[in-house]
Amino acid sequence: MQDTKQQDKKEDILDVAERLFAEHGFEAVSVREISKAADINIAMVSYYFGSKEKLYEEVVHRKLISSESIVKFIEHHSTYQEKLFAIVDLFINKFFERRHFQNIIFREMAMNQRTAMTELITTRVHQNFSVVYDVIEKGIKHKEFNKVDVELTVMTIIGVVKTYTTSGTIACKVLKIDEVENVYTDKFKARLKKHLRELLTNHLGIK
Amino acid sequence: MQDTKQQDKKEDILDVAERLFAEHGFEAVSVREISKAADINIAMVSYYFGSKEKLYEEVVHRKLISSESIVKFIEHHSTYQEKLFAIVDLFINKFFERRHFQNIIFREMAMNQRTAMTELITTRVHQNFSVVYDVIEKGIKHKEFNKVDVELTVMTIIGVVKTYTTSGTIACKVLKIDEVENVYTDKFKARLKKHLRELLTNHLGIK
DNA sequence: TTGACAATTAAACAAACGTTTAATTAAATT
DNA sequence: AATTTAATTAAACGTTTGTTTAATTGTCAA
Numbered sequence: 312m313q314d315t316k317q318q319d320k321k322e323d324i325l326d327v328a329e330r331l332f333a334e335h336g337f338e339a340v341s342v343r344e345i346s347k348a349a350d351i352n353i354a355m356v357s358y359y360f361g362s363k364e365k366l367y368e369e370v371v372h373r374k375l376i377s378s379e380s381i382v383k384f385i386e387h388h389s390t391y392q393e394k395l396f397a398i399v400d401l402f403i404n405k406f407f408e409r410r411h412f413q414n415i416i417f418r419e420m421a422m423n424q425r426t427a428m429t430e431l432i433t434t435r436v437h438q439n440f441s442v443v444y445d446v447i448e449k450g451i452k453h454k455e456f457n458k459v460d461v462e463l464t465v466m467t468i469i470g471v472v473k474t475y476t477t478s479g480t481i482a483c484k485v486l487k488i489d490e491v492e493n494v495y496t497d498k499f500k501a502r503l504k505k506h507l508r509e510l511l512t513n514h515l516g517i518k
Numbered sequence: 519m520q521d522t523k524q525q526d527k528k529e530d531i532l533d534v535a536e537r538l539f540a541e542h543g544f545e546a547v548s549v550r551e552i553s554k555a556a557d558i559n560i561a562m563v564s565y566y567f568g569s570k571e572k573l574y575e576e577v578v579h580r581k582l583i584s585s586e587s588i589v590k591f592i593e594h595h596s597t598y599q600e601k602l603f604a605i606v607d608l609f610i611n612k613f614f615e616r617r618h619f620q621n622i623i624f625r626e627m628a629m630n631q632r633t634a635m636t637e638l639i640t641t642r643v644h645q646n647f648s649v650v651y652d653v654i655e656k657g658i659k660h661k662e663f664n665k666v667d668v669e670l671t672v673m674t675i676i677g678v679v680k681t682y683t684t685s686g687t688i689a690c691k692v693l694k695i696d697e698v699e700n701v702y703t704d705k706f707k708a709r710l711k712k713h714l715r716e717l718l719t720n721h722l723g724i725k
Numbered sequence: 726t727t728g729a730c731a732a733t734t735a736a737a738c739a740a741a742c743g744t745t746t747a748a749t750t751a752a753a754t755t
Numbered sequence: 756a757a758t759t760t761a762a763t764t765a766a767a768c769g770t771t772t773g774t775t776t777a778a779t780t781g782t783c784a785a
Binding site for chain 1: 541542543544545546621624625627628629630631636640643644647651666667669670671672673674676677678679680681682684685686687688689691692693698709710712713716717720721723
């Protein structure tokens, strides 16, 4: 019982820290802010995680692990078109659901510094890229898709979803939505999925 | 003479600050770092700009102003397809040339806070969006383009270019390039342009 | 050459930072 | 119930932060 309670408290801190780091960046958020938002004493951050840096690492690691289910997710589908659409849907769902986290990931990748963490992140993101890459490439080989620039097509898919989810305020203005949080409702999720399906259908020449 | 020399020095500081802010974020960069990189005394930042905050504002403002040439740039072209392709080329050129700056802009938009500056930035970016939006919408009305989700198509264009230019390290891995700076050579600029032209040609049903 | 003003400097400033300490409370174990 | 261990706290730690000060150097007109 006490074990789960402590676990919950750690998770609370991680959730709060993730949101704050995503919204303002690592350096912009102070340990005092985190402890205040999580309603804990400031010393508890060091007590639980060792340091602010290690807290950040744990924020990144805990959700980076679970990104390997993509391959399993698509192996049930027979055609490459189905596989591709399944991945697109999965990506959109994940990005909508974990947009705070994705914000951290892409901000980290936008930095021009080679740390152990950026190395890990780029490797992991590249793995996700590769899954999509393989599907499109094989689809082309099996004459299911037209010949395209595969690398940039993958980047297009990620780019749209990423831009949509991480730039909420601009998405708001463009889509004429009044409230920022409404950008992430099912209605717009469906719209984004529809758009990407049509885009890929046209681009890859799917009948 | 002394006037231009001082102007040059101010520009130097702005250039250095822009690069550092883009690479690490506003809060992560100290005034001491900037002054060291620009080879000036630390007090000169306050002397020239008043404060770190105001320096940041000037970094943003000086390049945000010149984003209104898009409309003029495309009015010479007759067809909407030509207009659209011209914009795409312009966007790619601008993003490649000022990728540090664009990094700042999109990082600012990823934040969940309504300041005077984010307001200004989103307004300006939205204006750029609107230009592209109008071209596509009118192209559809004149039966030059197929019917598409215009807002998300615009977001797609920006999204690809943005993802490519602001995530240099991942672009590197995906495109199998060894050196990060090679991502921004003319060769890959041409490749990106070609990809976007084909993508839009297919999506908008251009013959 | 002198005087006035701008540019530049090193040093000091208070405030905020991440982290640690030592004391206290709560929980678990014996 | 007594004792050991874990959780939590307020206060203090030494650094680093952005900014200011007061002194010095450089520049140009009179």
